[in-house]
Amino acid sequence: MILGIDASNIGGGGGVTHLKEIISSSDNLVNDYSIERIIVFSSKKVLDEIEDHEYLIKLTFPELNKGLLSRVVFQLFKYDKEIKERCDILFSLTGDYIGKFHPVVGMSRNMLLYERNIWKEIKQPKEILRFWLNFKKQKRCFKNASGLIFISKYAQEYANKSLDIQRKLQEIIPHGVSAQFTGQVLEQKKLTSYTEENPFNFLYVSTVHVYKNQWNVVRAISNLRKKGYPVTLTLVGGVIFEPAGQLLEETINEVDPQNTFIFNKGHIPYQNISDEYKKASGIIFASHCENMPNILMESMASGVPIVCSNKQPMPEFLKNNGFYFNPKEVESIEKAIIEFLKQPEKRALMAHNNIKEIKNYTWEKTASETFSFISKVYIQITKNVQK
Structure with missing residues (x-):
């Protein structure tokens, strides 16, 4: 079997990490699943970020290195020919392959394509149109696919309610967590151990968009300080939606113009983020739209206790090992943080449980289950053709 991986629409972030990790974990797997070669189109x-392997071919085309229009034209009129000449099965890493090659395994990565309430929060026609077009591409991809991979139970259930895909072969294969985020649980101290000079520092790692709610977290921390709680907040993550970035900046300027307790570091290279976890006393994750919350998983691995959004799929992964809040309500965030601060023993137990739980999420397991499922789809298709 010659496996093609369509990564033509990946630009960076989690998609690149996923691709790099499953390729780097594939050395001992290709023979197990009768994979002769892997060809990555991107x-x-x-491609320059992916390490070389004897069985790996990294293939690009001029159109994939230009703008969106050139890429789409290539995907519509030329891509199928290139795939057909080289591959037996195609894995669409972003679940938006729009060609006619068969068989295809599609993947669900982005819940923004489905959760339309967030479109109303965005309020920008151009941005909403982008999500709508990407939804249409995924709908077409999934309709033509022979197998579908989801990275959370929540995403699978949501997509099955939205699309006619119930008869497709499906598998839930969560992402792994990089070993660089593995930490240890530090002693959890009582609230009285913290002072204005030695505050309890919360960390929130996430890009800035309307569904990430950093401004609500900022207001909650500000309100807690007014009530006498010695807490600070460090924000890490670049702005990916400008109106949300402006709202965050305005909120920080309003509640902490001198930057005495809110520290917004903006974008930090992925390989350096683990250093921020080591400095944190607690972690806050306040998103209300995720497919699989990679940042939450990395937070769990760090050994730092967590205060978290109660919106699915966060509880699917964090389970009973976090203090939950409604991310859209400042008062709810405040209450969860207060309960978190008052219970050091519970914090410690939850953090220990998270480190145990995260051992179930390795990139080696993700790669093995991914190649196994693709092989299963290919074998079934081949048998049907022979009949």
């Missing part, structure tokens, strides 16, 4: 920028 831009030169993405």
